[in-house]
Amino acid sequence: MKPAPSIVFFTVASGAGYGLLFWLGLLRPTGLLPQAPAFALTCLGLSLLLITAGLLASTFHLGNPQRAWRALSQWRSSWLSREGVAALLTYLPALCFGFALVRGASGLAVAAGLLAALGAAVTVWCTGMIYASLKPIAQWHHPILAPGYLLLGAYSGMALLAAVSAIGGVVGGPASFIVTLGLAGLVLKLAYWQIVDRLGPAASLASATGLEALGRVRPLDPPATETSWLMREMGFRVARKHAAVLRRICLLLGFVLPMLLSLLAGQFGGGLAVLALLLAALTVLAGILVERWLLFAEATHTAALYYHG
């Protein structure tokens, strides 16, 4: 599948934004984070910035972005519509959270923060299910896909939270969470690649043509000598060549390096910790960007069978 830059950016930026919002709403009442309202407001602002930038980027992918509001109507059947509804609804408790922080209404802040955390989790789950529900794409139509979106969103959100909270003077807790979530993410990615490497396409060319009785079927002549939208969208094949290298880059940038930096930050504290955790947040985002690009580029669609066999 073609990795459209707008969608790759959207899922990475919004995933991290919702992850940050999730942890902020959930962990702030526990006292693990800096309690100054300025800290919570900074995190909230950063998360809403990332979420909004991602959502705007996703509309660049549309042929008619001015009609995007129509996408809120079919939540009964469509995960994409559900994602849109959940994304917009999450703004309500998130803005309420901000209002409560400014006004110093601590009870309201806790309640709105928890609701925003719930909204964030639901939205990212919907994003994952958009892809996981597509039967023609074997690499996506798998129970591990949507939990992966959730976990990596939570992980990248935690990396951002740790960086901001280090600036606010709290290092230990969030930094150790990065290591835990990073390990979980690492195991999940390795398991995912193990699964997709063994997976064939969702169908064979013989069953796609109804010619199973004749034996092996292979393409002879394509319908046109030139390319088409279908080929560009679903026949994308650049990734296979570089997949192994890109997977290593993803693991190194996205998981190994940030975990080492977080351990370093936990050991030394102070200014070095701030620097290490800022760097960790950046490498996590870079690593997840590579991961998301690969998630698209390595996915194969049954329609490509008609062209490539």
Added chain:
Amino acid sequence: MTCLPDRPPGAPALGLVIDLDTCVGCQACATSCKQWNASGHSGPLPDLHPYSAGAEGVWFNRVHSFEAGEGAAGRTVHFPRSCLHCETPDCVTVCPTGASYKRAEDGIVLVNHDACIGCGLCAWACPYGAREMDEVAGVMKKCTLCVDRIYNETIPEALRQPACVLACPTKARHFGDLADPQSAVSQLVADRGGQALMPDLGYRPVNRYLPPRQRQAESQPIEDQPTPLDIKNPLLRWMDRVLTR
């Protein structure tokens, strides 16, 4: 509404039956489809760089050629690919706007181009690659089963068929109601063992493909048999002629 409609009992399931035994891959169905639909319900259909390298455009029907089987049993099969108007199409249910819909009355799957946002998710959800993005208008387009022909009372009744069916010079394409077991198309499917494509994915396509007929086991290509010219001796050649008379 992108939830699938409750189809009334006895409602027809209009679709195509395509005979892979007689299809010669001439592309007449593809070009006549393009010609009709460029100005109908889904028109205009874009053609980018039509007269130079990189020519491409939106087609609702594309004819592939495949090789199937091995050795002497192997054969070339021409394979027209278009929307199968599935009974449970994910392309409809994934649509976030309600632009993609299945008609309750005849099962035709259509796109309302005025409500489509061009997200492309329906094309991802279709295993058959039947939907193509009109990148000029920014909306999804697909086979309409010539909905603007088959009910069109301003054209003679015999012509109220999909353009591809009318154009086929070998009568490899048949249009009709596949929900009615007595219809001509259903009979054809029953007689010839018509196949649904990728049935395991669960889309329950309506269109059926008739696999190529079994070859006669004894049939030798005619050119393999000796001709009178292969007999060099003129006397024997004359005797051969007399005796075969």
